[in-house]
Amino acid sequence: MTYLTLTFSDLSSLIQSLYSLQRHGIKLGLEHTYQLLEAIGDPQDGLRFIHVAGTNGKGSTCAMIYSILRASGQKVGLYTSPHLCRFNERIRVDGSPIDDQEIMIFMNKAKNDIKQTKSTFFETTTAMALDHFKNHEVDVAVIETGLGGRLDSTNVINPDLSVITPISLDHKDILGDDIIKIAKEKAGIIKAGVPLICAEQEKDVEELLKKKVNQVNTEIQMIKTSMIQEIAFDKNGCHFSFEGELYQVPLAGNHQAHNAALAVNSVKKYDSSIKTISLQTGIKNVKWPGRLEQVSKYIYYDVAHNQAGISFAIKTIKTIYPSRPLIGLFCLKNDKEFDLIVKSFQYIMHKVYVATDKKGFLIDPYQLSELLEMAGCKSKPVDTISSGIARMKLKINQGGIGLIFGSHYIAEEVYEEFEISFETGQI
DSSP states (O other): OOOOOOOHHHHHHHHHHHHHGGGGOOOOOSHHHHHHHHHTTOTTTTOOEEEEEOSSSHHHHHHHHHHHHHHTTOOEEEEOSSOSSOGGGGEEETTEEOOHHHHHHHHHHHHHHHHHHTOOHHHHHHHHHHHHHHHTTOSEEEEEOSSOSTTSGGGGSOOSEEEEOOOOOOOHHHHOSSHHHHHHHHGGGOOTTOOEEEEOOOHHHHHHHHHHHHHTTOOEEEEOGGGEEEEEEETTEEEEEETTEEEEESSOSHHHHHHHHHHHHHHHHHOTTSOHHHHHHHHHTOOOTTSSEEEETTEEEEOOOSHHHHHHHHHHHHHHSTTSOEEEEEOOOTTSOHHHHHHTTTTTOSEEEEOOOTTSOSOOHHHHHHHHHHTTOOOEEOSSHHHHHHHHHHHHHTTOEEEEESOSTTHHHHHHHTTOOOSSOOO
16 A cells, blocks of 8 residues: 655644535435445445444444454454544454544545535545455455435445344434334345344334335344343343353443344354354454443443433443442433433433533533423533533442443543543554
């Protein structure tokens, strides 16, 4: 690979130009992505993919599939969003995020095509990921949808396998105002002849998915909750039995056992020759920060930002620490289903602090506190994440348990506050 002479100023300018593409907003549709990919040589052609959609557990399931495939000796790409601290985390090969030089080379190569096609941030990032996987000659890439499925930029790929995690209400303003409309969008990744592995769904959603599978003449395998046995978890993770084998995953909560079972079955469907030891090793070694991540002895951070995700996190915390009052530090982006989210914690939290991020992506804490008050949930606005954590620590010293939740956007500030290094971004 040819490397350019890279200066901080050059890189900063290019990254800023990439982020500036967000001014185009969210453009649902595949036309611009196809145009951009064609302009840069259709890097997706000849690659193998596993495509993952859903509402909750998408990222964790992708990380688990990726970890298992790596444990089996394959060279694996991973494309997920959003990132926690650095953009580079979105695009990985065998644990390593795309480096700054490679971002710079791509942006220089594609800048005229990006301008001509008026590509959005996510369309450009998707093209960058596919180009990166082609350059690194991966055996397979695990691709997480960004939003929805049918018109999501990632839906330009022709996968070997499609996977759908649990579907619930999120992004109603874009995907539809009820779960069936949302499910129709997620079901858009189902393609003719491509098997579907699916988590257990609400009855109406399950029927919709089965109907779509029949329409395109492919097969579906549903991972029912009853198939996952002997789930037990503590602060260090969980273990469970699935199809006669025992698994350990270093992520806490019943929901992570379900994500793991979905990942195991997906990999078995993708490549039936992969041995049980690789399945178990991959699940045991998975890394996925920001998912009930213990950042200090009695404080956890979870990026959950919808009703179902927050409910999973809170239920897990209360199961591990049943006698400790729960103290929350809550942040939220403005496009979320506020009324549903509040229901997930308003009668469970002993105390709720609300804050925003330094970059101003999230709702102002005083506005958020007022919204919570109107919904019947008392809260205390604080000016920064740091001051919120300081107040939370005082409550922890009085016997509480802390949960920082609601957004990916505060990850960098949380890690700085607890002096957790995320420099390499290795996963």
